Amino acid sequence: MKIFQRTFLLFVLISFLILLFSSFCFAQQRKLEIIYPAVPGVQTPMTTKTALPDYLRYVFTFTIIISGLVAFGAxxxxxxxxxxxxxxxxxxxxxxxxxxxxxxxxxxxxxxFLILNTINPQLVLPAKPPLEPATGGIKIYANSNDCGETPTTGKPEDINEFLINQSYPALYATKDSTVILDWGTDGTYKISSIRFLSNPQDLTIEFYSGNDYLGSIKKYDETNYQKNDCQPYAVAQPKSVKLDSHPPGVYLYATENCTGNKYGEDYVIYQSSSATLQEFDNKTQSIKFRYDSKGETKFAAILHEKENYMGEAVLYDQEQGDVNCQSVSDTLSV
Incomplete structure (x- = not known):
């Protein structure tokens, strides 16, 4: 009987350990089974890869808010x-x-709150702020080669202009048989000049010959325009335009030369500390820093080999105006 009890207990223990470790092994690939409510000031856990400090920050903040409401109600x-x-x-x-x-x-x-803030401020600090988008965009002009100063033909009132501060998969669009966007290849208004309203470090603009960003015609970046520049548009008329903003922050790339324009797949941006890179884990091959035009914020990055700031670490930084790409150490897998 004792042998049977020992065997049974051993079987239960082994089964428990197998289930426990298998859960840990596959946790990184699973979404959460429940949806957590949004809490002001902290990042809501979305997947099982959310780091423990982020969970603790969320739970603590949620508990403080609920407890405060209950006490106030009482x-x-x-x-x-x-x-x-x-x-x-x-x-x-x-x-x-x-x-x-x-x-x-x-x-x-x-x-x-005060005690925990004294012991570990990271648990009560607000979550990383949302990325600050680049502002401005471009303004396109029809019937004017100098951005609205003089008309190409006709009178000044014949000049048309349009502010573009977001991507447009189609520059000619209709809704309920009514034309709501009338520019480019299929539109009435043809682009003849462009006014650039953003810093080139913050925004890349690309025109395409097809809808949905197919067939690149012309790309504007920090190599060929400056803020407030006016340039005549002398290439083929586009059907779509994409604006790719580059807010200040630390850019991690999945390639060795800081290339790629698909956010979340080719690169990610961080403006504050993160205990995990989540879906970008073990992909980082290069790093680059971007600053705003005023240079008010200075960034540096310490990349750790493991989550929760563990394992081997390497410090990276870059001066204002330095746009060079830095390769991430081959010995460091982040």
Whole structure:
């Protein structure tokens, strides 16, 4: 009987360990089984690859918010109970106790935040901020080779202009038989000049001969335009235009020479620390830094071999104006 019990316990233990480690092995590939509510100031966990510090930050912030709401509600309830208990000493005493307990609860919640902030500020810091998009874009002109100063033909009122601050898969479009966009190859208005409103380090513009960004015609980047430049447009009329913004931050590339224009596949951008690279894990081959035109923010990156800032680490930085690509160390897999 004892042998049977030992065998059974050993079987249960081995089965538990197998299930436990298999869960860990496949956790990186699975989405979460539940959808977490969005919490202000922290990143909502989306996959099982979310790092433990991010989970703790989310849970702590969520708990603080819910506890604060409960304590506030209890205090309001105690106040209402006090106002409606006139002439009843017992109820008045209970109401005072309710308000006092709620007030003490708020103090405890605030104290827990301050204590944890003292022990480990990373757990209560806000999540990494959203990427700051490049602003501006371009303005295209029809019937003017100098960006609206003089008309090519006719009168000044014959000049047409259009601000492009986002990508357009079609420059000619209709809705319910009504033309809502009338530019380019198929449109009434033909591009004759372009005013560049953004810094070239922040924005790349590319025109295409087909809809949905097919067949590149002309590309504008930091090599061929400056902010506020006006350039005549002398190539084939486009059917679509793509704006690729480059906000300030640390750029990690899956290639060795910092090439590729598909965000999330060819490169990712970080503007603050992250304990995991999630879907970009073990893909980084090169790194590049971009700064805003004012140079108000300085970036440096410490790339770690493992998640949660563990394993071998290498420091990378770059001065303002240096646009060179840096190769990530062959000994470091990030």
């Amino acid at each position: 205090m309001v309830y105690g106040g209402i109970l006090y106002l409606t208990s006139t002439g009843d000493p017992a109820k008045i005493s209970d109401a005072k106790d309710q308000v006092t307990a709620s007030f003490l609860g708020l103090i405890i919640i605030l104290s827990s």
